[in-house]
Amino acid sequence: MRILLIALLASTAWYGASRMRGASATRRALRELGHVAVPRRLADREPEERDGLALFAFGRVPGSPQYMGSTTPYAERLVVAAWTPTTRAEAADRALRTVALGVEGLTWEADAGGDAVAVGTGTYEANMARRPAWVLVRDDSARGLTFAYMAWRRDASREAALRTLERVAGSFAPALPTAEYLALARARGGVR
């Protein structure tokens, strides 16, 4: 029984890590804002548009049944938040809360300031899952965007997590300027 359990855990860990390694990116439209290239393994969620900010969220649910329960667990989450200067703090906060939902004991490395990446660590807890996790947040002040990312440390090294975040941020291709897109979103009204 113990051997079976160890084999199950090892295969789950291998599966998670291999999912990260074999990642190719696909182009995901961010409504009228533009698009980003996101790892194919991450599924889209319905965007959230509020007055003056928008959140585009992506996530990966671990495949193993050992993590299933009353809460949908995430092994990886990514959020692209668009904001105006007046909603910047709220958007960044909501982006962080979304990716770090379920991450307990989050602590941050020394703040580099500016648009540098903030790197935090904590323990992701959901159902039976308790996994050390990276949480990363990066602002793009010029474009009015915040990129936030969470990945289990078992699946990604610090460098790999940073690389993923930087690739997503670097792939952003704008369509309308952020302020103009948010004005359209406001005109639409409510959450769509």
Added chain:
Amino acid sequence: MGLAERRRILELQQTILPERERELADICGRAIPYAVDWDTFADDAEALSLLEYSACHRVAMALRVVCRDALGREAVREGLREVAIANVADTSAMALTFEGGVLRLRGAWGQRSAGMFGDAEIGALLSARL
């Protein structure tokens, strides 16, 4: 037409529009092609760069609302056979029509938000005529 415009048209034809057509098929359960009058976009790089976001995205959003139930999906499958997109230079020449199963969007796409149609407007037209 410059090289940048030709590259963008190729990307739209080979990658983006097929993806957006698959999106429409997912929404309403039937393939609905986009027919773009490329000549009208020839010298309008801004319109080409915004075509996907301003036109295709808004058509998809409108259809998501119309196709929210089986009745709507059936009406779209039976009544909408093509989405035709053309570009006009000035907002005064814009027109949104739905006749003979063809949804036609003549937008001033290069004028950004002033030159596009709202998804509510597109959805209302389809709902009234389907």
